Amino acid sequence: MVRNRGLLVDAARSAFAESGVEVSIGEIAQRAGVAKGTVFRHFASKDDLLAAIMLELLDRLIETADGLRDAADPGEALRELMTAGVEALAADQAFCEVVGKPSLQNAEVRAAIERFAGLVEVLTARAREEGAIRDDVTGTDIVLLLGGIQQTAAPVLGAHPDAWRRYLALTFDGLAPVHATKLPHPLPGNLQTALAAEG
Amino acid sequence: MVRNRGLLVDAARSAFAESGVEVSIGEIAQRAGVAKGTVFRHFASKDDLLAAIMLELLDRLIETADGLRDAADPGEALRELMTAGVEALAADQAFCEVVGKPSLQNAEVRAAIERFAGLVEVLTARAREEGAIRDDVTGTDIVLLLGGIQQTAAPVLGAHPDAWRRYLALTFDGLAPVHATKLPHPLPGNLQTALAAEG
Amino acid sequence: MVRNRGLLVDAARSAFAESGVEVSIGEIAQRAGVAKGTVFRHFASKDDLLAAIMLELLDRLIETADGLRDAADPGEALRELMTAGVEALAADQAFCEVVGKPSLQNAEVRAAIERFAGLVEVLTARAREEGAIRDDVTGTDIVLLLGGIQQTAAPVLGAHPDAWRRYLALTFDGLAPVHATKLPHPLPGNLQTALAAEG
Amino acid sequence: MVRNRGLLVDAARSAFAESGVEVSIGEIAQRAGVAKGTVFRHFASKDDLLAAIMLELLDRLIETADGLRDAADPGEALRELMTAGVEALAADQAFCEVVGKPSLQNAEVRAAIERFAGLVEVLTARAREEGAIRDDVTGTDIVLLLGGIQQTAAPVLGAHPDAWRRYLALTFDGLAPVHATKLPHPLPGNLQTALAAEG
DNA sequence: CATGAATGAGTCTTCATTCAT
DNA sequence: CATGAATGAAGACTCATTCAT
Numbered sequence: 001m002v003r004n005r006g007l008l009v010d011a012a013r014s015a016f017a018e019s020g021v022e023v024s025i026g027e028i029a030q031r032a033g034v035a036k037g038t039v040f041r042h043f044a045s046k047d048d049l050l051a052a053i054m055l056e057l058l059d060r061l062i063e064t065a066d067g068l069r070d071a072a073d074p075g076e077a078l079r080e081l082m083t084a085g086v087e088a089l090a091a092d093q094a095f096c097e098v099v100g101k102p103s104l105q106n107a108e109v110r111a112a113i114e115r116f117a118g119l120v121e122v123l124t125a126r127a128r129e130e131g132a133i134r135d136d137v138t139g140t141d142i143v144l145l146l147g148g149i150q151q152t153a154a155p156v157l158g159a160h161p162d163a164w165r166r167y168l169a170l171t172f173d174g175l176a177p178v179h180a181t182k183l184p185h186p187l188p189g190n191l192q193t194a195l196a197a198e199g
Numbered sequence: 200m201v202r203n204r205g206l207l208v209d210a211a212r213s214a215f216a217e218s219g220v221e222v223s224i225g226e227i228a229q230r231a232g233v234a235k236g237t238v239f240r241h242f243a244s245k246d247d248l249l250a251a252i253m254l255e256l257l258d259r260l261i262e263t264a265d266g267l268r269d270a271a272d273p274g275e276a277l278r279e280l281m282t283a284g285v286e287a288l289a290a291d292q293a294f295c296e297v298v299g300k301p302s303l304q305n306a307e308v309r310a311a312i313e314r315f316a317g318l319v320e321v322l323t324a325r326a327r328e329e330g331a332i333r334d335d336v337t338g339t340d341i342v343l344l345l346g347g348i349q350q351t352a353a354p355v356l357g358a359h360p361d362a363w364r365r366y367l368a369l370t371f372d373g374l375a376p377v378h379a380t381k382l383p384h385p386l387p388g389n390l391q392t393a394l395a396a397e398g
Numbered sequence: 399m400v401r402n403r404g405l406l407v408d409a410a411r412s413a414f415a416e417s418g419v420e421v422s423i424g425e426i427a428q429r430a431g432v433a434k435g436t437v438f439r440h441f442a443s444k445d446d447l448l449a450a451i452m453l454e455l456l457d458r459l460i461e462t463a464d465g466l467r468d469a470a471d472p473g474e475a476l477r478e479l480m481t482a483g484v485e486a487l488a489a490d491q492a493f494c495e496v497v498g499k500p501s502l503q504n505a506e507v508r509a510a511i512e513r514f515a516g517l518v519e520v521l522t523a524r525a526r527e528e529g530a531i532r533d534d535v536t537g538t539d540i541v542l543l544l545g546g547i548q549q550t551a552a553p554v555l556g557a558h559p560d561a562w563r564r565y566l567a568l569t570f571d572g573l574a575p576v577h578a579t580k581l582p583h584p585l586p587g588n589l590q591t592a593l594a595a596e597g
Numbered sequence: 598m599v600r601n602r603g604l605l606v607d608a609a610r611s612a613f614a615e616s617g618v619e620v621s622i623g624e625i626a627q628r629a630g631v632a633k634g635t636v637f638r639h640f641a642s643k644d645d646l647l648a649a650i651m652l653e654l655l656d657r658l659i660e661t662a663d664g665l666r667d668a669a670d671p672g673e674a675l676r677e678l679m680t681a682g683v684e685a686l687a688a689d690q691a692f693c694e695v696v697g698k699p700s701l702q703n704a705e706v707r708a709a710i711e712r713f714a715g716l717v718e719v720l721t722a723r724a725r726e727e728g729a730i731r732d733d734v735t736g737t738d739i740v741l742l743l744g745g746i747q748q749t750a751a752p753v754l755g756a757h758p759d760a761w762r763r764y765l766a767l768t769f770d771g772l773a774p775v776h777a778t779k780l781p782h783p784l785p786g787n788l789q790t791a792l793a794a795e796g
Numbered sequence: 797c798a799t800g801a802a803t804g805a806g807t808c809t810t811c812a813t814t815c816a817t
Numbered sequence: 818c819a820t821g822a823a824t825g826a827a828g829a830c831t832c833a834t835t836c837a838t
Contacts, residue, residue, distance in 0.1 A: 024831085024832060024833085034799085035798065035799045036799085037800060037836085038798055038799070038800095040834065041797070045834080046834090100353050100354060101353075102354055102357070141365075141366075144352065144354060144355065144366070145351050147353070148347040148348060148351025148352075148366060149351075151349075152343045152346060153343065154299055154346070155300075155301065155346070155394055156393045158394075159393060159394065159395050160384065162384050165383055166385070166386070167340075169383055170336075170340070170382055172373075173372075173373045173378040174372040174374075175373075176372075176378070178378075179372040179375070179377075181368070181372075183365050183368050183369055184364055184368055185359065187355060187359060194354075194358060194359065195354060195355055195357075195358060200816095200821095200822065203822070223806080223807065223808085225806085225808095233822095234823065234824050234825060235809090235824090235825080236810085236824055236826095237822075237824075239808090239810080240824095243809095245809090399801065399837095399838090402801075422829085423828075424827090424828075432803090433804060434803090434830085435802070435830090436803075438831080442830095443829080444830090498751055498752055500752065539764075542749045542750065542752060542753065543749050545749060546745040546749025549744050549747075549748030550741045550744060550746075551741065551745075552697050552744070553744070553792055554784060554791045556699070556792075557792060558791065561782055561784060564738075564782040564784070565742070567778070568772070569768070570771075571771040572767045572770045572771025577770040577773070577775075579766070581763050581767055582762055582766055583759050583762055583763040585757060585760065593752055593753055593756065594756050601818090601819080622811075622812060623811075623812090631819075631820085632819065632821050633811095633813090633821070634820055634822095635819055638819070638820095642812080643812065
């Protein structure tokens with residue numbers, strides 16, 4: 001039924017968030033109060049289930065980015081988006097692992113990340129043009145930084161759940177247009193190109 | 200013999216570096232060209248082997264930090280240390296996982312991390328006092344940032360092995376004393392204290 | 399299904415009985431005609447499986463002991479109980495090993511043994527008071543003797559499956575109240591106390 | 598060298614005695630202060646080493662039995678022999694396991710047991726003819742009883758190292774010629790015949 | 797549709813035994 | 818002769834996935 005799918009998705013969401021991608025199907029099924037077989041009725045494989053959950057998170061983030069597209073203050077908008085991004089990562093162990101490891105991403109997830117990256121690129125460009133951030137920073141940088149900020153705080157998140165805000169602030173200071181030297185090793189503008197394997 | 204142990208450690212080093220802590224003993228043995236049992240001749244358990252490899256890396260880092268202790272330019276010294284730290288992380292998947300997840304650390308590894316953190320604290324203090332970095336940044340921040348910088352670059356490391364240098368530069372700019380606002384959510388000075396308490 | 403569990407328990411029962419506690423899960427699975435994983439579906443660990451089988455035997459023995467509690471002839475009742483006990487041991491290698499080695503006993507098994515020992519104590523006391531057995535024999539002695547009688551016959555059990563009856567008879571003669579000298583080295587009345595302390 | 602063999606045998610003796618036949622070759626080698634390979638230089642297999650140690654024990658027992666052959670009091674002689682036998686068993690875990698489980702016996706051990714059994718048969722016959730013990734008891738019974746008596750006390754040997762004397766006394770009372778009823782299930786006079794497998 | 801039993805490949809680890817040095 | 822490194826066959830246990838009911 002459709003209700004079971006809902007329970008399943010809820011359970012998977014919390015299980016992946018708390019325990020990461022390695023959480024077992026059995027654990028998820030148990031949390032949902034269904035049998036393991038039911039999981040595979042709704043999702044062809046564990047990877048599919050994971051992808052579905054990750055897509056939810058990505059879609060929410062895409063929506064947020066979309067809503068900030070025409071914000072009055074592009075610098076502030078970018079900061080809000082980054083806040084939302086890091087917050088989402090800090091709240092979900094599996095999300096961190098998936099966005100940080102391309103090998104865990106399937107086609108749909110990759111497409112959603114690309115979509116998100118495109119919006120980030122737009123917001124970043126606006127902020128850059130307004131002089132809110134330095135002009136050698138790209139959208140790809142911003143997307144990558146989200147995972148980095150979360151990771152910085154990760155080891156202390158148990159004791160300091162808000163620590164990521166500290167490192168977001170620090171990173172944002174690094175993005176400020178006050179810095180004279182150019183950043184080295186610029187990446188290609190497109191995230192997919194930057195990810196392009198083995199090269 | 201000693202040669203086999205060398206092969207084994209080499210194999211383990213590269214296997215852990217490429218695939219992370221979950222790489223199987225079988226894979227390591229195969230890379231080394233030995234039987235599985237041979238691995239357990241040299242290291243009592245997989246954890247012991249992992250710890251040995253991690254301690255190599257940590258010891259090298261500690262040595263580097265120690266050598267920079269009395270450097271003429273404390274700001275530059277800190278940057279060099281961070282470079283060495285991120286480079287080590289970027290080159291080793293397992294190292295990232297171990298330093299980021301206290302549950303993977305055995306007593307020796309934990310002690311080495313603590314020792315390293317102590318040296319970072321010293322270098323950070325000097326840089327702070329010299330005005331090379333802003334005065335609301337602690338050694339704990341620096342240690343945590345290493346993992347964050349690596350993580351930022353991680354998704355593109357396959358295609359751009361030096362990408363971490365870009366994000367190290369960006370982070371270092373964020374540490375510059377030009378920033379007026381204080382960082383929120385300060386952590387306790389001691390890393391162990393910051394890590395304390397699972398919740 | 400339930401049939402498979404039956405097959406599994408049957409297989410485990412006979413495998414443990416014939417080969418002792420060291421029989422492999424693979425052997426049991428093969429006898430049951432299932433895969434190894436199936437064993438772990440039904441029992442969380444080998445110890446759990448062993449405990450389940452052992453508890454069956456102990457429960458049957460406890461039931462027997464309980465049924466003999468108010469028997470008209472306490473001497474005969476004790477003999478019947480000992481017969482049941484030795485017979486159970488003679489038929490099951492693993493049972494012998496488990497009751498003889500406290501380290502193989504989990505909490506439930508230990509509790510069942512204690513319960514059985516309590517009943518034996520009662521029956522022994524009655525027999526003693528009736529003058530059916532000598533008055534320096536305790537329930538602890540009787541419990542211990544069961545394993546001893548089995549062990550006496552063990553080496554010839556292959557060729558003489560009933561040999562234990564011979565040594566039960568001999569032992570029972572030794573328990574008769576006709577003997578003038580007291581038994582040396584009396585043990586504490588309680589079995590757990592007698593077992594206490596590894597040294 | 599011959600000295601190494603001595604160290605090895607000493608180590609094996611104590612290791613087998615304390616831990617039983619399952620003690621590892623590594624443990625024995627370590628106790629002896631030699632390398633594992635050395636064990637196999639002196640003994641072709643673990644079974645051979647075990648057999649050598651067991652033969653020592655059996656030879657000592659055979660000697661004891663031989664010395665009691667012409668004792669003035671045949672009943673007392675038998676009791677002394679049984680005391681020596683049970684004491685040897687109680688002091689050696691592996692010895693118990695080997696004599697109790699024909700499958701652990703190699704040809705030499707079996708021969709020594711047979712030799713011992715022959716002597717016991719002689720002592721038993723004398724005691725029987727003197728009326729020191731009941732006349733339906735055979736040497737085979739006596740040999741088998743040794744293991745049984747040890748086993749009776751085994752579970753409490755940790756806390757009560759002399760407990761076996763209690764059960765030896767009890768058993769000896771059972772052997773007394775005061776008992777009217779014949780023992781059931783007589784075994785063939787020869788131990789090897791009684792052991793004869795699968796019959 | 798849902799169940800949960802069954803599968804089987806894969807993991808770490810132990811240990812008797814062999815053999816090059 | 819002694820060493821101890823190497824082997825490889827087991828063993829217990831886990832888990833994604835399949836499928837009969």
